Amino acid sequence: MLSFAFAAAFVPANGQQDTPYQEEHRPQLHFSPAEGWMNDPNGMVYFDGEYHLFYQYYPYATVWGPMHWGHAVSKDLVHWEHLPIALYPDKHGLIFSGSAVIDWKNTSGFGDGTTPPMIAIFTYHNMIGERTGRQDFQTQGIAYSNDKGRSWTVYEGNPVLPNQGVRDFRDPKVIWHEASGQWVMILAAKNRIQIFNSPNLKEWTFASEFGKDAAPQLGVWECPDLFPLTAEGSTEEKWVMIVSHGGGGPNGGSCTRYFVGDFDGQVFTSDYPVEQVNWLDYGKDNYAGVTWSDIDAADGRRIFLGWMSNWQYATKVPTGSWRSAMTLARTLELASTPTGFKLLSKPVAELTKLRGEHIELKETTIAGKEEIEMADAAKVELDLTFDLENSDSKSFGVELSNAKGEHIRISFDPASSLLIVDRSNAGKMAFSSEFPGLHYIPYGIDMKGGLTELRNSMKWQLYFDNSSLELFVDDGAIVVTDIFFPTENFDRIHLFAFDGAAKLKGGKAYQLNGIW
Ligand code: FRU
Numbered sequence: 001m002l003s004f005a006f007a008a009a010f011v012p013a014n015g016q017q018d019t020p021y022q023e024e025h026r027p028q029l030h031f032s033p034a035e036g037w038m039n040d041p042n043g044m045v046y047f048d049g050e051y052h053l054f055y056q057y058y059p060y061a062t063v064w065g066p067m068h069w070g071h072a073v074s075k076d077l078v079h080w081e082h083l084p085i086a087l088y089p090d091k092h093g094l095i096f097s098g099s100a101v102i103d104w105k106n107t108s109g110f111g112d113g114t115t116p117p118m119i120a121i122f123t124y125h126n127m128i129g130e131r132t133g134r135q136d137f138q139t140q141g142i143a144y145s146n147d148k149g150r151s152w153t154v155y156e157g158n159p160v161l162p163n164q165g166v167r168d169f170r171d172p173k174v175i176w177h178e179a180s181g182q183w184v185m186i187l188a189a190k191n192r193i194q195i196f197n198s199p200n201l202k203e204w205t206f207a208s209e210f211g212k213d214a215a216p217q218l219g220v221w222e223c224p225d226l227f228p229l230t231a232e233g234s235t236e237e238k239w240v241m242i243v244s245h246g247g248g249g250p251n252g253g254s255c256t257r258y259f260v261g262d263f264d265g266q267v268f269t270s271d272y273p274v275e276q277v278n279w280l281d282y283g284k285d286n287y288a289g290v291t292w293s294d295i296d297a298a299d300g301r302r303i304f305l306g307w308m309s310n311w312q313y314a315t316k317v318p319t320g321s322w323r324s325a326m327t328l329a330r331t332l333e334l335a336s337t338p339t340g341f342k343l344l345s346k347p348v349a350e351l352t353k354l355r356g357e358h359i360e361l362k363e364t365t366i367a368g369k370e371e372i373e374m375a376d377a378a379k380v381e382l383d384l385t386f387d388l389e390n391s392d393s394k395s396f397g398v399e400l401s402n403a404k405g406e407h408i409r410i411s412f413d414p415a416s417s418l419l420i421v422d423r424s425n426a427g428k429m430a431f432s433s434e435f436p437g438l439h440y441i442p443y444g445i446d447m448k449g450g451l452t453e454l455r456n457s458m459k460w461q462l463y464f465d466n467s468s469l470e471l472f473v474d475d476g477a478i479v480v481t482d483i484f485f486p487t488e489n490f491d492r493i494h495l496f497a498f499d500g501a502a503k504l505k506g507g508k509a510y511q512l513n514g515i516w
Contacts, residue, residue: 019034019035019321020516021034021514021516023319023320023321024319024320025318025319025320025466025467025485026319026322026466026467027325027465027466027467027468028378028379028465028466028512028514028515028516029328029354029379029463029465029512029514029515030308030325030326030327030328030465030468030515031053031072031080031325031326032322032324032325032326033055033057033070033082033322033324034082034322035059035321035322036057036058036059036060036061036062036070036321036322036323037057037058037059037061037062037063037064037065037315037322037323037324038055038056038057038070038307038322038323038324038325039055039056039064039288039307039309039314039324040055040056040097040171040223040287040288040307041053041054041055041288041289041290041305041306041307041326042054042055042056042069042097042098042099042100042120042122043069043086043098043099043100043120043122044099044100044290044291044292044293044305045099045100045101045102045118045149045292045293045294046292046293046294046295046296047102047118047148047149047294048148049075050073050074050075050148050149051073051074051075051076051077051292051303052071052072052073052100052118052149053071053072053073053074053080053305053326054069054070054071054086054087054100054120055069055070055071055072055307055326056069056070056096056097057069057070057085059085062315062319062321062322062323063315063323064314064315066089066094066127067089067094067095067096067125068085068086068087068088068089068095069085069086069087069095069120069122070085070086071083071084071085071086071149073149076350076353077303077329077348077350077351078329078348078350078351078353078354078515079515080515083149083150084150086120086145086149086152087120087122087143087152087154090154092124092126092139092141092158092159093124093125093126093127093129093137093138093139094124094125094126094127095122095123095124095125096122096123096124096125096138096170096171097122097123097170097171097222097223097288098120098121098122098123098140098171098172098173099120099121099122099172099173099174099290099293100118100119100120100121100149100293101118101119101121101174101175101176101183101201101293101294102116102117102118102119102293102294103116103117103118103119103144103201104116104176107183107199107200107201108142108144108200108201108202109200110144110146110153110155111146112146114146115146115148117144117145117146118144118145118146118148118149119142119143119144119174119201120142120143120144120145120152121140121141121142121160121172121174121185121201122140122141122142122143122172123138123139123140123141123169123170123171123172123187124138124139124140124141124158124159125137125138125170126138126139135163135165135166135167136162136163136164136165136166136169137163137167138163138166138167138168138169138170139158139159139161139162139163139169140159140160140161140172140185140187140204141154141155141158141159141160142154142155142158142160142201142202143155155202157202160201160202160203160204161185161196161204166189166190167190168188168189168190168220168221168222169187169188169189169190170187170188170222171187171188171222171223171224171288172185172186172187173185173186173187173223173224173225173226173290174201174293175226175227175293177263177265179264179265180197180264180265180266182197182198182199182265183197183198183199183200183201184196184197184207184226184265184266185197185198185204186224186225186226186241186268187224188220188221188222188223188224188243189209189221190220190221191211191212191214191220191221192209192210192211192212192214192221193209193210193211193221193224193241193243193268194206194208194209194210195207195208195209195210195266195267195268197265197266207265207266207267208266208267208268210241210267210268210270211243211274213274214274214275217248217275217277218245218246218247218248218255218257218277219245219246219247219248219254220245220246220247221243221244221245222243222244222245222246222288223242223243223244223256223287223288223289223290224241224242224243224244224290225240225241225242225290225291226239226240226241226242226263226268227239227240227291227302228240228263229302229332229333229334229343230334231333231334231335231336231341232333232334232335232336233336234334234336238260238261238262238271238334238341239260239261239262239263239268240258240259240260240332240334240343241258241259241260241261241268241270242256242257242258242280242289242290242291243256243257243258243259244256244287244288244289245257246311249279249284249310250279250282250439250440250441251282251283251284251437251439251440251441252284252310252312252434253284253310253311253312253434254284254287254288254309254310254311254312255279255281255287256279256280256281256286256287256288256289256306257277257278257279257280258278258280258343259271259272259274259278260272260278260334260340260341260342260343271340271341272340278342278343280343280345280479281306281345281479281480281481282419282439282441282478282479282480283421283439283471283479283480283481283482284310284312284439284481284482284483285308285309285310285327285468285481285482285483286306286307286308286327286479286481287306287307287309287310287311288306288307289304289305289306289307289327290304290305291303291304291305291332292304292305301331301348302331302332302333303329303330303331303332303348304329304330304331304332304345305326305327305328305329305330306326306327306481307324307326307327308324308325308326308327308468308481308483309323309324309325309483310434312432312434312435313431313432313434313435316431316432317431317483317485318428318431318485319467319485325467325468325483327470327481328347328348328351328463328470329347329348329350329351330345330346330347330348330476330479331345331346331347331348331349332344332345333346333476335477342477344475344476344477345472345476345479346472346475346476347461347463347470347472351381351463354381354512354513354514354515355381355510355511355512355513356510356511356512356513357375357510357511358508358509358510358511359372359373359374359508359509360506360508361384361504361506361507361508361509362506363503363504363505363506364503364504365501365502365503365504366393366396366495366496366497366501366502366503366504367393367497367500367501367502368496368497368498369399369494369495369496370494370495370496371492371493371494372493372494372495372509374493374509374511375511376491376511377400377464377489377490377491377492377493378464378465378466378489378490378491379464379465379466379511379512379513379514380462380463380464380493380509380510380511380512381461381462381463381464381508381509381510381512382398382460382461382462382464382493382507382508382509382510383459383460383461383462383507383508383509383510384398384459384460384462384495384504384507385457385458385459385460385504385505385506385507386412386457386458386459386460386502386503386504386505387456387457387502387503387504387505388414388456388457388458389456389457390503391414391497391500391501391502391503392500392501393414393497393498393499393500393501393502394413394414394415394498394499394500395411395412395413395496395497395498395499396411396412396495396496396497396498396502397409397410397411397412397495397496398410398411398460398462398493398494398495398496399493399494399496400464400469400490400492400493401490401492401494402486402487402488402489402490402491402492403488403491404486404487404488405425406425406426406427406486406487406488406490407422407425407426407490408421408422408423408426408469408482408484408486408490409421409422409496410422410460410462410469410471410480411496412443412458417442417443417444418440418441418442418443419440419441419442419443419471419473419478419480420438420439420440420441421438421439421441421469421471421480421482422438422439423435423436423437423438423439423482423484424436424437424438426484426485426486427484427485427486427487428485428486428487429485439480439482441478441480443458443473443478457505458473458474459473459474459475460472460473461473463512464490464493466489467483467484467485467486468481468482468483468484469481469482469484493509
């Protein structure tokens, strides 16, 4: 895994190899590295008109290797510009996941007197320590930039947070806690979250732990996040904690869940037991996602992005010179429901910029298959509203397919109240036995409005790219992200209803323009 054997093959001068971004399976709507291996999004921070996206990056191969922080920026969360690699492994170790903040008050003293410094806070993974059987080989370090993230200085006092002997001690997310006037770091410590405080980002004091009594039903804790949100129509500020887990997802493998509760700057208390799992995404391909720091107060959004893969097969997916893409950026909102606060994920409004020609889908009854004729079915947004009350089909939904009979199908089965994504015949799958199959998503328990029985229609907002789908149900109450690899791009879209008819109240099908 940690071989440098590929080092000579490709040395990226600027993080971007000359590629037209038109290779087989290359996402056209999503961020992917020009070449090499990518996993988690890191250091997401907004500053001076730019959304920064750093990411776990191994430039010398398409499998995981010694981690760097790759870097890209966007002015609109949709189009990306590649920048040189920001952080390289150093004497303390590889650069694992972490976050970035703007130190507005220059508490760190790293500022140059003109602009507030951008500070990256990340995990050092010391390979020698790991190989020699130590437990304390993951520590936290910081680096700073005074030129909008273009160049970085690693702090000579690193590590700023040593390890007390916890094997998995990583992925710091740092926030400024306004009410208590201090920095807060939350990180994943094996099977729990640990919280630390600091006045200056250099000296950290242990504050509390969260989740340590949880039954170990899910894999190792990774990549946490913590932020405040207020539900529409409420005045109560709540705190949302996001945690990714190395296994045990709703459809297998890597997964991400969230808690809603309260936070006083030191201690997080969840509104519900740690055993109760709220999935941030029901698909298999949204991992290690966190949110942007320092979004302008005037904007006020909480914007999320995840890694669109799953450790079960991430290193084996059949892409060429690069591996993995990120999800679309999503706005997270809180909804107050009869069963407590729920997190909603919605595609960011900026994505509407990609819309080209569209087809108006009139109210209609579907029985069998109806084609939606798009010029390019591999770059499409579908917004559909189904009439649940007046549908008696046992299975209805959307199918993408090609002339080879490969297809990906998203359906709703009213009898079981399940949404189902079927990628069991979606093209290339032999690379992993964990890849093909049906993904089941319970419709109802997570609904914005409470119980399914109360609802008479269901809204789907669907984004299809060459090799991925993202489904947002009922304004983001349920999200499903799944990747696929047809041997020929899908070029047809059908609405279908089997065993009866389904009523479509209406909708739109947008051709989308690619981002590269
Ligand atoms: C999550 C993760 C993190 C770690 C990084 C290493 O995917 O395992 O916990 O920091 O990837 O690349």
